[in-house]
Amino acid sequence: MSNSSRRRFLLNAGTTALGAVLLKGCLGNPPEPGGGNTTAEQAAPVELSPEMVPETTQVKLGYIPIAEATPLIIAQEKGFFAKYGMTGVEVSKQANWASARDNLVIGAQGGGIDGGQWQMPMPHLITEGIITNGNKLPMYVLAQLNTQGNGIAIAAAHAGKGLHLDITNAADYIKGFPSSAGRKFKAAYTFPNANQDFWIRYWFAAGGVDPDQDIDLLAVPSAETVQGMRNGTMDAFSTGDPWPYRIIAEDIGHMAALTAQIWRFHPEEYLAMRADWVDQNPKATKALLKGIMEAQKWSDDPNNRAELVSIVAGRNYFNIPAEILTPPFSGIYRMGDGQPEINDFKMGPLFWKDDIGSVSYPYKSHDLWFLVESLRWGFHKDSIKDLDQVKQIIDKVNREDLWKEAATEAGFTSDIPQSTSRGVETFFDGKTFDPENPEAYLNSLAIKRI
Incomplete structure (x- = not known):
């Protein structure tokens, strides 16, 4: 939607001032000059050994102004990217998911982006050319950004x-x-x-x-x-x-x-990059991952949530009043229609760990669920035909190995999962998804296209 169209919408809708501010932030207006948070205390740089010095300090990461973008913004504003040598990171607001996809195809050298925040399984679909008009652009999934929200x-x-x-x-x-x-x-x-x-x-x-x-x-x-x-x-x-x-x-x-x-502690959105950028810059990729891991750990500390809200609410990011973000980032949700209010920190967005395991680690079992759901609903049936192909796509796109290497180098060894599968997942209706037997999950579902 253009800025002129957005103005007409607000006038016609007669929204309140609160609604107008929310609308502007959520639709992803361009950042305003000087709108970044300049008061956040920056992390001190670490001394990098020669084998950890990034090949480049420059990268452009796209994001949509919703809660899932938090680790990218915090890593930038708190200096966690710079801490590991990535001093030239640009965190770029995208108008919508289609624009992010198109900017990825263009690439940063053409005025687009190198990667960033993605809904799943967009990286897999882009890799296969399914949502890029047949243009196969290999991507790597590097980390999960959050759960819930x-x-x-x-x-x-x-x-x-x-x-x-x-x-x-x-x-x-x-x-x-x-x-x-x-x-x-x-x-x-x-x-x-x-x-x-x-x-x-x-x-x-x-x-x-x-x-x-x-x-x-x-x-x-x-x-x-x-x-x-x-x-x-x-x-x-x-x-x-x-x-x-x-x-x-x-x-x-x-x-x-x-x-x-x-689905308690479900996989949500992910950090994924163009594969060519990662292949050319493996040390810079791990430096990015370390910065995001630091941001995720910092963000999960309840004592930091007030500062977190003040940063992401800024006019260079979400551009909405901080009081709008405070309840969900505290796990407080008014549900309405006679339902009790939810007040549980762990029901809101989490970024590093939850009660089941790692939030940040890109479990292949979660990639599998998203692509099995694609099979369930008959999505892309001319391109994704069976479970064998699904597993081949996951092995090509998921780079859990780089996550593990980055976590090891950053000293987060105790937080590295022992398996690429989080195990059996349970949904609110009692259905279960066993990554070892996705056929049983599909067979258990009454409504499906497959």
Whole structure:
């Protein structure tokens, strides 16, 4: 959406000042000059041995202004990149996921980016040329940036209809929309065949609603989705922090579920880079990883969350009032529609460790789940055909070896997982995903395309 279009939208929508500020931050306006945080105390540089000196100090990382971008921003502002010799990192706000993808194809030398924050499995799809018009651009997944921080929002018109975590009893209400409302129940996410699409699909299907047949499910920009929830043309939204705050605060709707409820400590968004950049700069890659690891550890300290919020809320980053970010970064969520408030630090975004294992480590078992879900829903069926191919793609894209090397060099050896699999994963509806037997998971699902 252009700046002129955005202004027209705000005028037409009649949003509050709070909504306008939120909208500007979440849609990814260009940074304003002098808007960076200059008061954050910088980490002291470490003395680098010759074998650890980066091949280059320059890299351009793209991000979307949502909670998942936090480690990139903190690593920059707290000096963790510079600590390991990466003094020329540029953290670049992207307008949306499609723009980030296109800028990656261009590359930093052409005015784009070298890598950055990604929904999964975008790096795998870009590697295979599936979402780049057949242009195969190899990528490497290097680290997970966070867990949690997302949810399913429901428009206010559906209050009292039982659209909460378990929608089994509301399935007939949703599926009956064509006869009662003259149209299908309409739901949205921000980019197709990736995280937010998967979360809302899983939630619908677990309640007996087929997301491909019983409803209209489509990719819609966040601002248009929220306006649709206001005016009655959009019913549900798969969204990330800080949007849930606005939806509740402005009585746009309620939160049916947090993804932390759907799948506790689930994989969320990742650091991934162009493979050619990593291959040319392996030491710089590990220096980036060390800076992000330091940022993740720092960010998970509750004592640092107030400073974290003040940094990411700045006008060069999210550009929204700090009070909007404070509740989710504290694990506090007003759910609305008569549901109890959630007040649990570990239900909000986490960045380094959780109660199961590492957050930062890129488990191959998590890559597997995302691509198995792609098979489940028939995504890219002409390009991704079976589990053998899925595993080959993962082995090509996932560079857990570089994560381990970076963690070892940084002295984080006690935090290195012993396995590339986190083991059996359990979802809110009782379904389990065993990475050793993904066929059993697929067979257990009642609603699927495969």
